[in-house]
Amino acid sequence: MRQFPLIVGAAVTALLATGAITYAVAGDEGASGVVPAADSADAGFARDMAVHHQQAVEMSYVVRDRTDDEEVRRLAYDIAQTQANQRGMMLGWLDLWELPKVSADPPMTWMGMDGSAFGEDGALMPGMATNAEMKRLGTLNGKQAEIFYLQLMTEHHKGGVHMAQGCVNACEVGVGKRLARGMVEAQESEIALMAAMLKERGATASRP
Known part of the structure; x- marks a missing residue:
């Protein structure tokens, strides 16, 4: 979990250094060269989803230290890497938009x-x-940690899908809308995967 700031910082630096996020790209859907306002859906989505993603990354690193199950560790690693990179992109947009x-x-x-x-x-x-839930996750081990993580992350993804769909509907900057669409598809797929993983462990997405 201590690696998180380094991962995010590296992601932002790489994206800005290579010019991966530019006004030209950001304007390829909707108004070209648009810079959103501070109270716009684009800015709100970038700010709020960056915070939302940060917790997912933290949860994923916690569970990787609490279980030896390769399936859960692989999922946690994928979620942590994906969401850390996306978080870096969104913070990079806010920097570019000043x-x-x-x-x-x-x-x-x-x-x-x-x-x-x-x-x-x-x-x-x-x-x-x-x-309290984050603290509890850090006290569990093995199968108990796996189940609680999958339950927490399922709920987390549902909230993320809701927010991303909000951006799909309301954001005006093309790169943000595309990222949001990708989040909806990817996280809905992972919700289905986690439901199957919970079933294998004799549990459901509902927390006790």
Whole structure:
């Protein structure tokens, strides 16, 4: 888990250095060269999903240290790498747009949701685990850790899909809409995979 800042930092640096995120690319769907406003769906999605992804990365590194099961470790590694890279991309967009990475508005307001309804014990957005749940994950081992991780990540992905679909519907910058579509497809596929993995372990996605 200590590697996380280095992974994200490297992802942002690589993307900016190679010019992978440019205004030309960002404008290939919708208005060319558009720079979104600070309160736009594009900026809100980038800020909120970066936070959402950070927790998924943290959970994945925790479970990799709590089990020897190769299937779960492989899934956790894939999720951590994918979401760390995506997080770096979204923070890179905010840098390019010269927009703040933190907003005074509650999370999810760009989707028309009352973000003040969230935030209880660390669950800042739909699907996010609470501080107590994160702490519990770090105390479990073996099959118990696998099941709880799969349950937490299933809920986390459902919240992520909801948010990504919101961007698909409301974002105006092409690269953001494409990333959001990819998130919906990938995370729905992983939800199905995790349901099968839970079934193999005699469990369901519902937490006790």
